Amino acid sequence: MRLSRYFLPVLREVPKEAEIVSHRLMLRAGMIRQQASGLYSWLPLGYKVLMKVQRIIEEEQNRAGAIELLMPTIQSADLWRESGRYDAYGKEMLRIEDRHEREFLYGPTNEEMITDIFRSYVRSYKDLPLNLYHIQWKFRDEVRPRFGTMRSREFLMKDAYSFDEDKDSAVKAYRRMFVSYLRTFRRMGLTAIPMRAETGPIGGDLSHEFIVLADTGESAVFCHADLLDKPIPGIDTDYEGDLQPIVDDWTSLYAATEDIVDMAEYEQAVPEEKRVSARGIEVGQTFYFGTKYSEPMKANVTGADGKDTPVHMGSYGIGLTRVLPAIIEASHDDDGIIWPVSVAPFEAVLINLKAGDDACNSACEELYAELADAGIDILYDDRDQAAGAKFATADLVGIPYQLIVGPRGLKSGEVELKHRKSGEREAVPLAEAVSRLK
Ligand SMILES: Nc1ncnc2c1ncn2[C@@H]1O[C@H](COS(=O)(=O)NC(=O)[C@@H](N)CS)[C@@H](O)[C@H]1O
Numbered sequence: 055m056r057l058s059r060y061f062l063p064v065l066r067e068v069p070k071e072a073e074i075v076s077h078r079l080m081l082r083a084g085m086i087r088q089q090a091s092g093l094y095s096w097l098p099l100g101y102k103v104l105m106k107v108q109r110i111i112e113e114e115q116n117r118a119g120a121i122e123l124l125m126p127t128i129q130s131a132d133l134w135r136e137s138g139r140y141d142a143y144g145k146e147m148l149r150i151e152d153r154h155e156r157e158f159l160y161g162p163t164n165e166e167m168i169t170d171i172f173r174s175y176v177r178s179y180k181d182l183p184l185n186l187y188h189i190q191w192k193f194r195d196e197v198r199p200r201f202g203t204m205r206s207r208e209f210l211m212k213d214a215y216s217f218d219e220d221k222d223s224a225v226k227a228y229r230r231m232f233v234s235y236l237r238t239f240r241r242m243g244l245t246a247i248p249m250r251a252e253t254g255p256i257g258g259d260l261s262h263e264f265i266v267l268a269d270t271g272e273s274a275v276f277c278h279a280d281l282l283d284k285p286i287p288g289i290d291t292d293y294e295g296d297l298q299p300i301v302d303d304w305t306s307l308y309a310a311t312e313d314i315v316d317m318a319e320y321e322q323a324v325p326e327e328k329r330v331s332a333r334g335i336e337v338g339q340t341f342y343f344g345t346k347y348s349e350p351m352k353a354n355v356t357g358a359d360g361k362d363t364p365v366h367m368g369s370y371g372i373g374l375t376r377v378l379p380a381i382i383e384a385s386h387d388d389d390g391i392i393w394p395v396s397v398a399p400f401e402a403v404l405i406n407l408k409a410g411d412d413a414c415n416s417a418c419e420e421l422y423a424e425l426a427d428a429g430i431d432i433l434y435d436d437r438d439q440a441a442g443a444k445f446a447t448a449d450l451v452g453i454p455y456q457l458i459v460g461p462r463g464l465k466s467g468e469v470e471l472k473h474r475k476s477g478e479r480e481a482v483p484l485a486e487a488v489s490r491l492k
Pocket residue numbers: 162163164165194196203204205206207209211212213214256336337338339369370371372373374375376
């Protein structure tokens with residue numbers, strides 16, 4: 055992509071309403087624009103990162119055996135009356151009337167709707183286990199939206215729902231999602247620690263919040279330091295096998311959020327030098343809630359014994375539009391964002407130090423074509439601007455590699471490769487530049 059033809063509205067000044075670094079940087083880097091309280095437009099650069107995060111989530115959900123579909127954002131109130139949550143959900147729910155004065159709502163989550171889909175088609179235990187998920191916009195009328203898209207009113211969520219014949223099988227489904235979350239967040243460059251959590255409006259009696267430690271996190275968390283550098287399950291993890299050892303390994307060390315921590319238990323379980331009490335960002339949450347929805351909504355299957363019983367369910371959410379600021383909180387410096395390559399909007403930015411200089415222009419045009427042919431997601435800063443402005447933009451938007459082409463380097467047949475994360479710079483022969491980025 056040529057920057058002169060892109061749409062990247064970076065801001066010079068720090069927006070005053072932004073209280074935390076990720077909010078400031080997402081605005082300055084031209085990733086988002088606030089349209090109203092808690093409502094954002096995703097501008098091209100931000101949207102590109104959001105879609106890279108989505109692809110990683112889809113890959114890991116599919117690897118764990120979940121099947122993707124897509125449900126609408128608008129839901130019928132009657133469906134929520136069946137589960138009893140229509141009134142219980144409170145003021146966070148945006149209630150809507152259509153032209154025929156029928157009652158609808160903008161879905162804050164989809165347990166009722168997915169249960170309705172399930173009960174319409176599945177009758178036998180032979181069709182289980184089943185895990186259906188979608189990635190869809192949600193609306194929660196947060197009383198105090200803040201920190202940019204960290205806590206917004208409209209947000210993008212992956213929500214998966216598992217259906218099993220009994221609790222034992224449902225706990226196996228829970229473990230598959232638990233393990234897939236360990237892989238998913240680490241692939242985005244995040245260390246997300248599973249912590250026992252309250253279940254809140256979703257319900258149930260088994261739940262973990264996946265927490266990224268960050269000074270600006272909304273909740274206080276308490277955990278054992280050994281959880282911070284534990285290796286995640288490999289790409290060859292057998293999701294049909296016994297995942298209990300992995301889950302036990304990750305839950306045997308103490309980790310709890312402030313709403314369920316037992317300080318005496320924490321101090322008893324964790325030696326002083328291993329105690330980590332910090333602030334955390336909840337990027338995902340897993341729930342087992344049995345027949346909470348299938349009972350009232352009569353989502354039953356006929357078992358091997360010929361008896362009809364309500365299915366045991368769980369739900370598993372990831373806040374995609376919260377993951378982006380979480381990554382920035384965990385990976386930035388004074389010059390801007392430092393994207394992990396896996397989610398970076400572009401893998402590299404080609405910087406022409408002297409647009410208008412024939413040698414630089416032709417070298418850049420050649421490199422740009424070769425990089426694109428090599429399948430590298432490249433941004434070419436071809437603007438007629440001073441070098442300093444180009445470096446500042448590249449550092450701000452956080453692209454992992456900068457390929458810098460200047461008249462002096464070209465004279466010795468070299469370009470400069472800068473690693474955004476380490477700041478290291480190295481002279482690379484022109485002919486090797488593309489292979490260095492592959
Ligand atoms: N207001 C919000 N803004 C941004 N992300 C949010 C917001 N509310 C929740 N999230 C994200 O969405 C994830 C799932 O939300 S939740 O309430 O915990 N879980 C559910 O809604 C269940 N239905 C899981 S499928 C959270 O872990 C968080 O990462």
